[in-house]
Amino acid sequence: MTPATPATPAEQALDEALALVSRTPPEGGGSGGGSGGGHRAAAWPRARDTAARAGGAAGARARTHRVPLADGLGEVLAEPLDALTDLPSFDTSAMDGWAVAGPGPWNVRAGEGVLAGSDRPAPLADGEAVRIATGARIPADTTAVVRSEHCRESGSQLFADRPVLTGQDIRPRGQECRSGDLLLPAGSLVTPAVLGLAAAAGYDELTTRPRPRVEILVLGDELLTEGLPKDGLIRDALSPMLGPWLTRLGAEVIGTRRLGDDPAGAEALFQAVTTSAADVVVTTGGTASGPVDHVHPVLRRAGAELLVDGVAVRPGHPMLLAGIGGPGEGRHLVGLPGNPLAAVSGLLTLAEPLLRALAGRRPRPRYTAAVQGDVPGHPHDTRLVPVLLTGEHAQPLRYNGPAMLRGVAAADALAVVPPHGARSGQELEILDLPWASGGCFT
Ligand SMILES: Nc1nc2c(c(=O)[nH]1)N[C@H]1C(S)=C(S)[C@@H](COP(=O)(O)OP(=O)(O)OC[C@H]3O[C@@H](n4cnc5c(N)ncnc54)[C@H](O)[C@@H]3O)O[C@H]1N2
């Protein structure tokens, strides 16, 4: 297991080099001042709200589609789920035993009895009993079901060994719902349980909001797609990570392309910004103001509207969100910084709220956990720190520098550390990673 917060002088030096060590900021020091790079950084909570609002506005015009039941998993219902049948659709035995009519003892009807799936069994005469299976249709005029362990057969007669109440162990037709009852409102997430309920209620197809389509553009000349880093080149760590991560966030990833830092790459980026079929273009790298950082110039040239241009969060402060395409198109670009953990920070800060709202999903439920050990803070900016969730605590992990994935790969969640840091035991907002608690069916 990866140990907690920096312990050795070398680790502390690393954090200091990253300007992450807690200092007392000047009185009134807000969240916008520390992010450099010429950006007007938005406070972290505000950036998330802006992304959610942008997605909500565009999502309000979203398409709907009819899909076979299984294909609706992870999408959101565009119409209420009304029962197409009573459930149960007939009076049903809740137990294996005997259907009886009137008070006992009863005369046993000869034959194999009534099994699940049998159509209309013959009605019972008063004083008659017939063997019945769980889930089988109750014969007309049955007054109760007696469990097999609560009675005994003697000759052709059946005797109960305890009092029998009228209606016992019978699930009456419509007990769960009547045909036409609202089972779930529009806007509900289609989970495996919803698929089961929809099938039980008679559905073969669902009307849902399609997943938002995402195109991923990975910028950078220094990236290798295989083998070991060499000659100043490094492995592209973002392509393997972003597609599946965005899928877990509810997106349909329609493609991942690598673009060079040359004019051809900038032109391809411009074409994607202006004509991509995706609802959201996600770029990585090129967000800073280096000589080959194309994202800002391309967005300017395309007349995009910068909704978020830098966020007061570490890592990831150069992240951005822009409205792209023509008026009313409702398309967006999320610019993730190239440093891999900074890109993760951008995913959780901008891409997730945007995609959830575009898909019609509710914002993620908020919760906190007590942090184990003091956590250094940035003087002005929020920090997102990979943590392990133990029974009671969030345990910060090492290797949480902007260029590192080692911490987050071992983590369950990111903890939101306010400016100035947190004391041991302090409650911090926790952002679960999509696979935490095994909850990643989308
Ligand atoms: N003068 C300044 N320079 C930088 C600032 C600043 O404020 N002023 N911010 C730094 C921060 S913080 C970050 S984060 C990066 C953001 O840079 P970009 O988004 O422009 O990304 P690149 O320069 O293209 O790459 C940064 C870094 O990440 C590596 N990288 C990029 N793509 C990948 C990938 N697919 N897989 C693995 N690693 C990747 C790249 O090689 C660089 O090392 O800017 C700082 N600079």
Ligand code: MOO
């Ligand atoms: O904060 Mo950067 O965004 O160092 O990775």
